[in-house]
Amino acid sequence: MKPRLFSTLRCLQHENPLGLPRTGSIPRMQRGLPERRKIKDVKKVIAVSSAKGGVGKSTIAANLALAFARRGLRSGILDTDIFGPSIPTLLNLSDEPRLSSNNQLLPLSNYGVKSMSMGYLVGDAAPVVWRGLMVMKALQQLLHEVDWGGLDILVLDLPPGTGDTQLTITQQIVLDGAIIVSTPQDIALKDAVKGVNMFKTIKTPILGMIQNMSLFTCPHCHNSTHIFGSHSGVIQACKQHEINFLGDIPLHASICDDADRGKPTVVSEPESDRAKAFMKIAEEVGGKIGLF
Template identity: 90%
Template sequence: MKPRLFSTLRFLQHENPLGLPRAGSIPRMQRGLPQRRRIKDVKKVIAVSSAKGGVGKSTIAVNLALAFARRGLQSGILDTDIFGPSIPTLLDLSGEPRLSPNNQLLPLSNYGVKSMSMGYLVGETAPVVWRGLMVMKALQQLLHDVDWGGLDVLVLDLPPGTGDTQLTITQQIFLDGVVIVSTPQDIALKDAVKGINMFKKTGTPILGMVQNMSLFTCPHCRNSTHIFGSHSGVIHACEEHGVQFLGDVPLHASICDDADRGKPTVVAEPESDRAKNFTKIAEEIARKVGLL
């Protein structure tokens, strides 16, 4: 039986393969937190969070997934940002996913990494104008109804904030750890610390923090500048909150250009210092969760 194309709205609004409670129905689950479970056919699940938008979290997440793949691991990335998905652009992928014979979504792949995103299920310019119930239902489908076909590691690209999406994931999924991304700027670090405290309260292992856009080197005069004032803001936050510092990623035009054209740095410039930074961080994460 060949996989068939499906209607996104029909799949998310009318079909209910997971048996999720519909609006107005009595949920089967009684009081208390839902039971955590593993994502099928996935050995390790690593979330990448920032709790604040605009700090380059999605770029970090996709480069880590690509670095895992270049290390020989079966790697995937799940874009859990329902309203502002970035992974289709970062991986230069589009088109509606097909359904497998067992009625599961089949990931789209590029550069050796499997991926799933709400961005594949709606048009590139179409807004997702949904209230909380529909958002959580769509998230449930993305978490539990994708046929990953066997992965060593799945990276979850979390949306900004510490709300419903983050709580749903930490309460329902066995996370092997979370990576916090922040710039050295105080306003970003304050939100990052909120994220740290949320993951601590939910019992999620924090693998460490990545400092993004910490240093800019002028391509003309070769002088280096700390754009955000401090070069060690994330390092100090790690020391204060007992979190490991995983490494720095510089502010560089090529990282932005690579992301915009859908060929992230790890595959576009694998021998560059920037790509080596991503690879080093990915290897440290892999060691911490027992993949290396």
């Protein structure tokens, strides 16, 4: 059995959360904002954010990455949620990443998409009991010490909130745009608007908002219900803040089931209306950032 890449002892001794050999130093943060850098061998980078948990952001991020791959792009996804990574489950991956010849992490692949996540390094049940400084160092390594091998687009699955993690990511790398995910209900929209304002403050282009779980259609009686209140909540927020509305994703049991079994909707039901909704959004986003 190959030795684990992650070692708590090495983290504490060398301030190197992922236990990676160093090939070059990451610039220390000077006074003011750090200089934004491109992720090596990646043409375009977009962030998928929600500012609130439980709205389906990770499922949407994974399906968008898969939709880009179905369009023939070299696609990848980086799970930046250190404490609650979802991408290993969504992509049905659990192996440990290996190291490349230049001592960088090699992504794991499934369904034609490359991926990296803290979940690959610490296991499903292991908690990440780290203070802020350790989290920031781990993020720097995930951002700059992964050998993607050449990608057309990398999707960043951001954790909920607008705090240290989000600022570390958005202030250290060049982002081609951000997507905000929300359900139609007011309590989710209030947090989503905080995310919008965060990206505006740090001058990151906002590609638009996605309204998730917008409509439930009963498979038995075929009546439709807006479970989370008004169906136009996100649409109205987009008009108010002068940003683009990217589309609706319905509330459907299959989307959840597909995610739980590690085969997201875009690959498990590619001809369904749900998969087509993801594909349409991916096409619009790709056009906005110059991929199509």
